[in-house]
Every structure is written in C-alpha cells, then in structure tokens.
Amino acid sequence: MSHEVRAGAATRPWSCEMSGFTVVPRWTLDPVPGIGEHEVRIPDELTAASHRLANDSALPLSSVLLTAHAKVLGALAGEHEVCTGYAVDPHPPLPMRMTLRPRSWREVLRGIARAESDLLAHSDVPVDDRGGAPAPAEPLFETVFDPSAGSGELAEGTVLRVGFVQRDGFVLRLRYRTEVLDATCAARIAGYHVTALSLMTADPEAEHARASLLSAEELHCQLHGLAGPLRMLPDRRTHQLFEERARAHPDAVAAVHGNRQLTYRTLNARANQLARALLKRGLARESVVGVVTERNLDWMTAVLAIFKAGGAYLPFEPHFPAERIARMLSRAGCRLVLTERGSSAVLDRAL
Incomplete structure (x- = not known):
C-alpha cells in the first residue's frame, strides 16, 4: 500500500453544471457480467394520483416521474445533488443534475421540472459544445432516466436504466448490469421508485427529506434482522480486541481472501508497521485517513493500522469517480490516503 498527501484541484465552472457523478451501489454477491430486467406495474390509483399532481402543478408527468427517480438516486448515494442521464430520442442520453435539498416535494418537483425544461430546450446542443469546454474523458452518469422507455439499451458506462411504459396501465421497467446489481436488489430499487411516487402524491407539501423509501419489511430487517442478538460488549476498541486475539492465537x-490468507501474527505485524508509518507522516489523533482499495487483505491491514494509530477511517471504492473522491476528501479534511497498486490512477486524478 502507498501513502498520498491530499492536494487541492480547481474545478472549472462548466464542470459544476455538467458533472456530479452519482454512483449506483454495487449490490450483488455474484457479479456475473450480463443484463437483467425487472418490471413492476404501477397501481392504477397511483398512476391517477401522479397525473393529478402533474396537472395541479401545471407540469408534465415526466417531471413527476423524474423527481421520484432523483429521490431514489439521492437515497442510494446519500447525496443532496445527483446526476442522471436523460434519454432524448434520437440523441444519446444527456447529463442532468438535480438538487434534493430539504424542501417540500412540490418545491423539489418544480426545481427538477425547470432543469428538465432547460435540458430539453438545449437537447440539440452537443455536450462538448456547452460552456465552450472539451467533453469530459470520464462518463458523466451511471443511470439513465427514460420517460418513454424507448430502446432500453444499456450504453457503455451505464449500469441502470429506468423507464416507464404504457402497457395496460403504467409499468416501471428497470434494465441493469448483473455485475453491479442482482435481481433482488433491482426489485428493491424498483420498489423505492414506487414508494417515492406514493409519498410525493400523497402529500406534495410534506418535506421529502423526512420520508423513508424503505418498506416496513426492509426497515425491520435492517434494524433487527441484521443486528443479531443483544449481548454485552467488552469496554475495548476493535483493534484492542484484535490484539488480544493475536496474542492468544x-x-x-485471521483472514482469507481468494487464495491468500494471513495469520493473526502476520496481520498484526503488518498493521503495526503501517500504523507507525502513518504516525511518522504526521497523523494526529482522530484525524481522517482515506482508504482507496478493493475489499481485500490490504484493506483489512489499512483499517487496523488506522485504528492503531488513533485515526478515523474513510472508505472509498476504487470505482468511485475522481470528482466524488476529491469532494469527500475535502469535506473530511483528509490529508493522508492509503491505496494499493491498481487503484492509484483514479486517486491521482482526484488530488
């Protein structure tokens, strides 16, 4: 693993308008390349309520559907600003940035409707002509919103396409890459879209940030099913418990990843060595250290080392876009980053 010192980077104004990459969570334990599809019928009463909200607000139905999509992206990414591709036939999808600050559903809807109207008014302008700047080298979005559910094809770089189809009522269609999502998680994301529509149409004046997209079953699972039985915990930190185990056995x-394994003695020694390196480079108590690695034995060594050195651990997935890593590093005041061979290229672009 290597150590990097954070450096700032200027962002051009046009990038602020055109970027804001929103990452779809990697929700599969079996990442097999392929394309999956999931459909769910929107209840007739919810379809009618969505039309009423659009009519009452003097806005197109697509804006209501797009607002639900934005709410889901914000929940998945944990961000107040999200970016999706917007399908505009016959052109390739265009990047669209949306804001989800704590406001009422109706206020968010109006803001997103304005952004949608502006995008459609300029849909014939190539992306690389907007703002007079060159087109970005990296993809601008991982998701595509398709209000008419046209071709439904997943372009390179797109992992999720959300469309709405008129077929014996209203049908929500998701197409997704199976190396990113599995069928169960795709169904959950479809359910989040339906829930967002239900919440928005039921009370447009309610503050959207207070609304949860989780079903009662999923909420119970997260609060109780994943927690395990109640038990008393020792008054010691994680790395101290690990050190006790290392002394005893x-x-x-201690850990296995693929065909590699480490004993407690070896893992403890590696973590101690890295902890000393962090302290030598000026890590202060409770300072934040970024970790940009795959979830492997190097990642485990890094986390233990940070705890041993008295720091706080900030995880990054190597597939995160450079802009998002830079933003998170800046927010956390992070000056030290641990990475591994093969994961440093995106970090170099972020610093």
Whole structure:
C-alpha cells in the first residue's frame, strides 16, 4: 500500500453544471457480467394520483416521474445533488443534475421540472459544445432516466436504466448490469421508485427529506434482522480486541481472501508497521485517513493500522469517480490516503 498527501484541484465552472457523478451501489454477491430486467406495474390509483399532481402543478408527468427517480438516486448515494442521464430520442442520453435539498416535494418537483425544461430546450446542443469546454474523458452518469422507455439499451458506462411504459396501465421497467446489481436488489430499487411516487402524491407539501423509501419489511430487517442478538460488549476498541486475539492465537488464520490468507501474527505485524508509518507522516489523533482499495487483505491491514494509530477511517471504492473522491476528501479534511497498486490512477486524478 502507498501513502498520498491530499492536494487541492480547481474545478472549472462548466464542470459544476455538467458533472456530479452519482454512483449506483454495487449490490450483488455474484457479479456475473450480463443484463437483467425487472418490471413492476404501477397501481392504477397511483398512476391517477401522479397525473393529478402533474396537472395541479401545471407540469408534465415526466417531471413527476423524474423527481421520484432523483429521490431514489439521492437515497442510494446519500447525496443532496445527483446526476442522471436523460434519454432524448434520437440523441444519446444527456447529463442532468438535480438538487434534493430539504424542501417540500412540490418545491423539489418544480426545481427538477425547470432543469428538465432547460435540458430539453438545449437537447440539440452537443455536450462538448456547452460552456465552450472539451467533453469530459470520464462518463458523466451511471443511470439513465427514460420517460418513454424507448430502446432500453444499456450504453457503455451505464449500469441502470429506468423507464416507464404504457402497457395496460403504467409499468416501471428497470434494465441493469448483473455485475453491479442482482435481481433482488433491482426489485428493491424498483420498489423505492414506487414508494417515492406514493409519498410525493400523497402529500406534495410534506418535506421529502423526512420520508423513508424503505418498506416496513426492509426497515425491520435492517434494524433487527441484521443486528443479531443483544449481548454485552467488552469496554475495548476493535483493534484492542484484535490484539488480544493475536496474542492468544498468533498462528491461527485471521483472514482469507481468494487464495491468500494471513495469520493473526502476520496481520498484526503488518498493521503495526503501517500504523507507525502513518504516525511518522504526521497523523494526529482522530484525524481522517482515506482508504482507496478493493475489499481485500490490504484493506483489512489499512483499517487496523488506522485504528492503531488513533485515526478515523474513510472508505472509498476504487470505482468511485475522481470528482466524488476529491469532494469527500475535502469535506473530511483528509490529508493522508492509503491505496494499493491498481487503484492509484483514479486517486491521482482526484488530488
């Protein structure tokens, strides 16, 4: 693993308008390349309520559907600003940035409708002509919103396409890459869209940020099913418990990843070495250290080392776009970053 010192980078004004990459969570334990599809019928009463909200607000129905999509993206990414592709036939999808600050559903809807109207008014202008700047080298979005559910094809770089089809009522169609999402998680995301529509149409004046997209079953699972039985925990930190285990069973296998494994003795020694390196580079108590690695044995070593050195751990997935990594590093005041071979290229662009 290597150590990097954070450096700032200027952002051009046009990038602020055109970027804001929103990452879809990697929700699969079996990442097999392929394309999956999931459809769910929108209840007739919800379809009618969506039309009423659009009519009452003097806005197109597509804006209501797009607002629900934005709410789902914000929940998935944990961000107040999200970016999606917007399908505009016959052109390729265009990047669209949307704001989800704590406001009422209706206020968010109006803001997104203005952004949608502006995008459609300029849909014939190539992306690389907007603002007079060259087109970005990286993809601008991972998701595509398709109000008419046209071709439904997943272009390179797109992992999720959300469309609405008129077929014996209203049908929500998701097409997704199976190396990113599995069928169960795609169904959950479809359910989030339906829930967002239900919440928005039920009370447009309610503050959207207070609304959860989780079903009662999923909420119960997260609060209770994943927690395990209640038990008393020792008054010691994670790395201290690990060190106790290392002293008691130094030659036992501590961790396995693929065909690699580390004993408690080896993992503890590697973490101690890295912790000393962090302290030598000026890590202060409770300062934040970024970790840009895959979830492997190097990642485990890094986390233990940060805890041993008294720091706080800030995880980054190597597939995160450079702009998002830079933004997170800046917000956290992070001056030290741990990475590994093969994951440093995106970090170099972020610093």
